[in-house]
Amino acid sequence: FGDMLKVPGSYSSLSEAQTKGAHIHVIYTPLEVVELSKKYPDKKIVFLAIGFETTIAVICATVKAVHAAGLKNVFFLVSH
Structure with a gap:
C-alpha cells in the first residue's frame, strides 16, 4: 500500500x-x-502488509489465493 x-x-x-x-x-x-507474481514469475514478490484488524481478512484471502494458485515466488511480511 x-x-x-x-x-x-x-x-x-x-x-x-x-x-x-x-x-x-x-x-x-x-x-x-x-x-504481479504471474506477470513476474522470475522475481521474488514480497508483499509488505501493514494494517489494522479491518485488513486482516483480505490479507488472509490473499495468502489463500497465492497458495491455491501454486505460486512459489510470493513472500509475505505482515504486521497487524
Missing part, C-alpha cells in the same frame, strides 16, 4: 529505493499480488 513508501527505514525509505531503481509496486488491493 502506498502509505508505507515514505516511512524511513534503517537505510532509506521505499520511495528512495524506488528512485534508485528498486522494483517497488504500489497496489490498491492485496489480490494484485497474485497478478
